[in-house]
Amino acid sequence: MVQSENFGEVVSRRAQDASEAASKNRMWDVMSNLWCPSTNPDGYVNVGVAENVLMHDQLLNFINTKLSLPAKYLTYNDGGSGSFRLKRAISHFLNRHLHPAIPLDPSHLIVSNGVSSAIEHVSWAFADPGEGILLGKPFYGTFIPDMSLRPRTTVVSVNFGDCDPFSIEAVAKYEQALLDFQQTKGRKVKALMLCHPHNPLGRCYPRDVIIKLMHLCQKYKLHLISDEIYALSVWENTVDQHPPPVKFESALSIDLAGIIDSRLVHVLWGMSKDFGANGLRLGVIISQANDDLHQALKGISLYSYASGVSDHLTSLLLEDFEFTNQYIRQNRKKLSGSHAYAVKYIRSHDIEYAQGCNAAFFLWVNLGKKYRQLHPDENNDEDVGDKIMQLLLQKKVFLASGALFGSERAGWFRIVFSQPREYLIEALRRMTDALALED
CATH class of the missing domain: 3.90.1150.10 (Aspartate Aminotransferase, domain 1)
Known part of the structure; x- marks a missing residue:
């Protein structure tokens, strides 16, 4: 062009x-x-x-034999944050697979047209232009525009050197990056973005490391955003065992009492990766205790409205426990x-x-x-x-x-x-x- x-x-x-x-x-x-x-x-x-x-092939066979679209999905239905049916289906499905310490309720969910929109939303909601969000290296490259291009948030990248980014020792690297940014830029860091399981390293964060990061977020009043879009794409490594593969445990599965203010913990998930359906454009923000976030995102939900077809199809899929x-x-x-x-x-x-x-x-x-x-x-x-x-x-x-x-x-x-x-x-x-x- x-x-x-x-x-x-x-x-x-x-x-x-x-x-x-x-x-x-x-x-x-x-x-x-x-x-x-x-x-x-x-x-x-x-x-x-x-x-x-x-x-x-398996997914298309399900879709092409099950999909019959009711007329209500040609309307605005239940609003921009997802239909009531869809939020029930996601809640029941993720309760079975992520084992949250507090079971998910539909009221905890905000649906968007993909997790990229969800990332942009939380960046916009938690940080004003110029304020920082911590992100460890290496990172999913599109995190940068998702968080900064339109929200104008500053991504504060974290260097680890020879330190394993999945170790307890790595938490100090996040804290140093925060302090350096606040000292040199004179602006606050407002959140920490975690990709769990990790893109591009293909590893899961150990539970004790997530808890240590939660302690860090509590210390500085940061939002912890755990992007768990690969949560169900965890498999057996049959060829190498060093470092030993870590089983996936969702941030939702941790009892937050005495660790972090529950209003600061948020999880993202969607259909793109675990169900090989990038084109469905269906993501969800899970925030169990932050009513202010729900209210703010309700006001802009029109701009990330998932289509009625995606809403209906995702409901059909997630309600079918035998198929999933x-x-x-x-x-x-x-x-x-x-x-x-x-x-x-x-x-x-x-x-x-x-x-x-x-x-x-x-x-x-x-x-x-x-x-x-x-x-x-x-x-x-x-x-x-x-x-x-x-x-x-x-x-x-x-x-x-x-x-x-x-x-x-x-x-x-x-x-x-x-x-x-x-x-x-x-x-x-x-x-x-x-x-x-x-x-």
């Missing part, structure tokens, strides 16, 4: 910032030109976008198998990767180290990630760059392995071919 010479005169500064951010995101160009061996052999093989397609139990079991089995295959391939090519995964769809791999082994005459670490990305795109394979995920070391990338086996094989082959190319 050609930008006009007087672009800054016809749109706001906010719109200019959004345009600049979009220009750096290759994802949409890739997704509009996807590889198919028969119809589009010159397209991109995409293992950079967090989608799980392993269970699409079977779906979750099979999904976990398939994710475990895809992870094992990808790891074996990575190991056979002597590529370093982050071990101990047991959740979500990701391998966090050090392609920079492998590239330097193959090209020992090149010494510039600073641009190795950009160089590898260009080589990957030449081979028409798309991975997510660690540079956009706040990686503390150059050359790391995220591979999404939740793809059909033949697709994953093609992606990994192109990736290793790209590493051997000369720049």
Whole structure:
């Protein structure tokens, strides 16, 4: 798209910032030109976008045999925060799977058109423009625009160095980042965002670490936001056990008495990842004790209204315990198998990767180290990630760059392995071919 010479005169500064951010995101160009061996052999093989397609056949079979839309879903129904039926269905479903210390009630839920909207909402609600939200590295890259692009909140990234970000010791790193920000910027930090299970590292936070983070939030009166969009995508790691995989325990499962003011704890969940349905655009904010948040978000719910079709379809799915139990079991089995295959391939090519995964769809791999082994005459670490990305795109394979995920070391990338086996094989082959190319 050609930008006009007087672009800054016809749109706001906010719109200019959004345009600049979009220009750096290759994802949409890739997704509009996807590889198919028969119809589009010159397209991109995409293992950079967090989608799980392993269970699409099962999900579509359910949808296409069950969906019959009542007329009320063509109206505004029960309002912008989700139908009463949907909130009941989500509450009953998550009570069974997240084991909350206080059972969920429909009144605890605010439905939105996806978890990205939910993240933007809580950022807007908890922090004024310029105030901070803590986010540990590496992070899901889209957290940055979700929290800052329109709410104008400042994302305060947390460096860990050689400290395990899932350890008790890491909590001190969050506190130091908070103090540094408040001292240098003169503005408050208002919240801490946790991705649990983690994107891109594929690990779960131990219960004692979550509690320690809650203590930190209580000390500084911060909101703890636990994004648990991968809560049910936890599977058996059959190939490596170091560090030992940690079982998933929701922040909701912790009795908050004596730990943190319950008004400060919030959980996000949605249909995109656990049910492989990014296109449904259905997310939920769970806040069990903060009436002020509910009242504030009720006022802007019109701008994140989930469609009636998504509302109805999600209700149908979550009300069917037999189907969802079977779906979750099979999904976990398939994710475990895809992870094992990808790891074996990575190991056979002597590529370093982050071990101990047991959740979500990701391998966090050090392609920079492998590239330097193959090209020992090149010494510039600073641009190795950009160089590898260009080589990957030449081979028409798309991975997510660690540079956009706040990686503390150059050359790391995220591979999404939740793809059909033949697709994953093609992606990994192109990736290793790209590493051997000369720049």
